[in-house]
Amino acid sequence: MKIPVCRLADLPRGEACRLDSDPPIAVFHTEAGEVYAIDDTCTHQDASLSDGWLEGCEVECPLHASKFDLRSGSVDSPPAKRPVRTHQVLVEDGTVYVLPTPAPRAAVHRVDGRT
């Protein structure tokens, strides 16, 4: 699935936007001109990472300052402990697209057995 996000020209460098997918995805345009996509929801609580503080290839969660690497999704410090998922980004004809990574098999974690 290839989801159109916005025109690249509409997402200035240093800015982020949020895709209302399920789960939501954050798309970042770094100062260096690269575009990355990760899950929007911080793995610590329910902050939106697209509201966060972008610095190089890292975003700092707007609430409790956990930092995530946009390239790998890894988290560098507490309070978050789990990485975020990364998603593939395509820029075609000036439009940004996201190819969402399939959701992990959540079934094992669910208590009620639903998938």
Added chain:
Amino acid sequence: MKTVAVVGASLAGLSAARSLREQGYDGRLVLIGGEPHRPYDRPPLSKEFLAGEIDEDALALEAEGEDLAAVWELGVRAIGIDTGSWAEHHVRLADGRSVRAHGIVIATGAAARTLPGSERLDGVHVLRTLDDARALRADLARGGRLVVVGGGFIGAEVASTARRLGLEVTVVEAAPTPLAGPLGREMGSLVSRLHADHGVRLLCGTGVRALAGTGRVEAVVLDDGRRLDADTVVVGVGARPCTDWLAGSGLDLDDGVRCDAAGRTSIPGIVAVGDCAAWYEPAVGAHRRVEHWTGARERPATAVAALLSGGQGVPEAPRPPYFWSDQYGSRIQFAGYAAQADSVTLEEGAAADRSFLAVYRSAGRPVAVLGLNQTRLFTRWRRRLATAEARTAG
């Protein structure tokens, strides 16, 4: 440097230990912690943990499998430092041992202030440690009437959590407005309206004369003679830096270990970080003790850089202080220094909607920003403040 001892094994101590390793220190590392627990996170103690929504495992600050190649001395307090010549200090421990160290990071945090006479009554709590939170959680589960003494952030968070658990809650604040210190009078009063919105009674401008009861607390007696019946009482009247153990060490102690703008103390080879430290803040031209999570998390990197450079390097200036608080489902965020401001204006949203962004200015220059349920805008302003400050400092 052959050995570095970190005293205090909570957020600031752990962050210092991590920074030491990240910055290439490969010598012996000793972490001394007065509590028996591995480093744990305190903010949830008044929120999710107190509400029973998360368990103790979720409080851990270390990542799974994290190994700092450190010697952990947990459950033993440091009782003194004997300073020697620059490369030779000793940290004395309560069990009679001592740790020889060439570098010391002081990260002993702060301890909750209490009210006189509260120790002899059951049902009276402070909230600073995991053990405090366990005990309070058990008492809140009894339900009934809770009186919170102190309308600061911890008091307000406990009130909010207890309300959600169904208790009848009263908050007593000695000052005319709660949060006037950190937020200024006007914004303190706006934020404190959250109490009334959620059915919590707020009594301001009167102190507490006594706690009444035999065995278990029965009431809080106010200065004006009023008596508030209580099943449980939480005293949230601030914290004092844990620096008693440093008396006689030669360190400069005055409401915290006095440090320069990079965490260096008056003694070479010793730095101090977190709630116990009063760093010189260039932005205000004075020493300040910053009692917030993010400072305890970030500033150790600066202090460790200063320590490892042997006092030579000029580490990067820390960002302006930042803290958050969660009350009644609202997200409060603040950055900067309110005390410097001569004006506050709402830039976005409205107080009535419990969603706004306020900017504090001094002679027209932004010095602080407060957000209530305005995360995105708040982050932008916080960033503007940080860059503005870096420019003034540099």
